[in-house]
Amino acid sequence: MASYYEQKWETMSRDEMRAHQDKLLAEQVRHVYANVAYYRDLMDGKGVKPGDIHGVDDLKLLPFISKDDLREAYPYGMLAVPLSDTVRVQSTSGTTGKRVVAFYTQEDIDLWDRCCARAIVAAGGSNKDVVHVSYGYGLFTGGPGLNGGSHLVGSLTLPMSSGNTERQIQFMTDLQSTILCCTPSYAAFLAETIHEMGLRGKIKLKAGIFGAEAWSEEMRRHIEQRLGIRAYDIYGLTEISGPGVSFECEEQTGMHVNEDHFIPEIINPITGEVLPDGEKGELVFTSISKKAFPLLRYRTRDICVLSRKACSCGRTLVKMAKPMGRSDDMLIIRGVNVFPSQIETVLINCGFEANYQLVVDRVNYSDTLEVRVELTPEMFSDEVRKLEMREREVVDKLKSMLGIAAKVTLVQPKSITRSEGKAVRVIDNRGGKL
Numbered sequence: 551m552a553s554y555y556e557q558k559w560e561t562m563s564r565d566e567m568r569a570h571q572d573k574l575l576a577e578q579v580r581h582v583y584a585n586v587a588y589y590r591d592l593m594d595g596k597g598v599k600p601g602d603i604h605g606v607d608d609l610k611l612l613p614f615i616s617k618d619d620l621r622e623a624y625p626y627g628m629l630a631v632p633l634s635d636t637v638r639v640q641s642t643s644g645t646t647g648k649r650v651v652a653f654y655t656q657e658d659i660d661l662w663d664r665c666c667a668r669a670i671v672a673a674g675g676s677n678k679d680v681v682h683v684s685y686g687y688g689l690f691t692g693g694p695g696l697n698g699g700s701h702l703v704g705s706l707t708l709p710m711s712s713g714n715t716e717r718q719i720q721f722m723t724d725l726q727s728t729i730l731c732c733t734p735s736y737a738a739f740l741a742e743t744i745h746e747m748g749l750r751g752k753i754k755l756k757a758g759i760f761g762a763e764a765w766s767e768e769m770r771r772h773i774e775q776r777l778g779i780r781a782y783d784i785y786g787l788t789e790i791s792g793p794g795v796s797f798e799c800e801e802q803t804g805m806h807v808n809e810d811h812f813i814p815e816i817i818n819p820i821t822g823e824v825l826p827d828g829e830k831g832e833l834v835f836t837s838i839s840k841k842a843f844p845l846l847r848y849r850t851r852d853i854c855v856l857s858r859k860a861c862s863c864g865r866t867l868v869k870m871a872k873p874m875g876r877s878d879d880m881l882i883i884r885g886v887n888v889f890p891s892q893i894e895t896v897l898i899n900c901g902f903e904a905n906y907q908l909v910v911d912r913v914n915y916s917d918t919l920e921v922r923v924e925l926t927p928e929m930f931s932d933e934v935r936k937l938e939m940r941e942r943e944v945v946d947k948l949k950s951m952l953g954i955a956a957k958v959t960l961v962q963p964k965s966i967t968r969s970e971g972k973a974v975r976v977i978d979n980r981g982g983k984l
């Protein structure tokens with residue numbers, strides 16, 4: 551069922567939620583227009599005034615914004631309140647360009663804590679649990695978000711941050727952690743290390759809340775089996791607030807969007823046309839209650855679908871499917887769209903663990919894809935003929951999945967660097983090669 555302190559919002563009727571969204575959206579547009587010159591110029595350029603926006607049906611009149619806009623407005627150009635009213639700043643990693651910074655008032659932090667608390671409760675958490683937070687802290691939103699949510703639920707919170715895996719496992723066993731929060735790739739690494747140390751019987755985890763990177767259903771099942779838990783998805787972006795924009799319930803058939811704070815849309819990523827529920831497209835979010843850094847129609851680049859089918863958990867919040875990947879993570883190889891999660895699915899179904907790396911290059915004017923995948927210790931001891939058969943199986947199944955041929959290289963166990971945060975899956979060497 552819905553959480554004990556947020557049930558009003560999580561089980562609200564569609565008509566009640568729409569009335570709430572209509573009211574807050576109209577107020578938010580007025581707030582942004584009055585206080586953010588960058589966005590006011592975008593609206594004026596489209597001939598849109600705050601009085602034109604009466605509710606959700608008018609969202610389509612507003613301009614989109616993207617990460618490029620946030621970089622152009624860096625650092626204070628999208629701030630909608632006086633700097634003296636803000637209490638925190640968080641930031642993206644900046645791995646693909648200038649960092650994006652997001653500001654928070656205390657009210658914004660409280661809102662974020664509530665959203666993350668809902669995710670913990672949906673995963674079975676309560677004040678009787680020990681929540682082990684292995685997301686990074688500091689500027690990254692993962693650690694602070696789940697930390698605040700855990701406090702609100704009343705759980706004992708272990709603010710472990712990422713790294714120092716042996717210490718993580720020591721605290722996990724000594725303090726009997728019950729809910730693990732981290733990236734799925736780090737959860738897989740922790741599971742691998744726990745088994746190598748012979749400590750599986752001393753781990754009392756019952757659930758994991760994993761996000762910050764794309765992961766497949768096959769990887770979910772792999773982690774659940776290795777750790778003896780239920781693995782729940784959580785979604786968020788620094789630009790919108792951080793983790794907790796949406797979360798998975800016990801049904802595990804998509805993530806409930808916290809619609810009292812965020813309005814989701816699915817659009818055609820090329821034309822910008824709004825698509826109906828059930829159609830695959832790019833996810834767009836509008837923040838209707840955040841005050842310091844409220845983004846209207848922010849293009850996430852994540853590809854997924856929305857569904858309003860009734861959920862057995864009792865929540866009426868719309869669900870978003872697990873994103874199949876980000877449009878900016880998507881590789882285009884010889885004209886074919888390739889997502890790392892597709893390759894992960896094939897590898898796990900072929901009996902490998904989720905330790906792999908994709909190397910893309912351009913040779914003689916043609917793109918090449920190499921999939922480097924680690925052997926397990928058991929596989930490494932197999933005879934050459936068996937290894938060749940495994941390699942051929944992966945080559946064939948990748949071609950069937952992707953529609954293009956890929957070179958598969960089986961490498962020794964532990965030869966691919968493990969990640970204690972977001973996994974580095976892709977090495978694209980093409981650059982400006984023609």
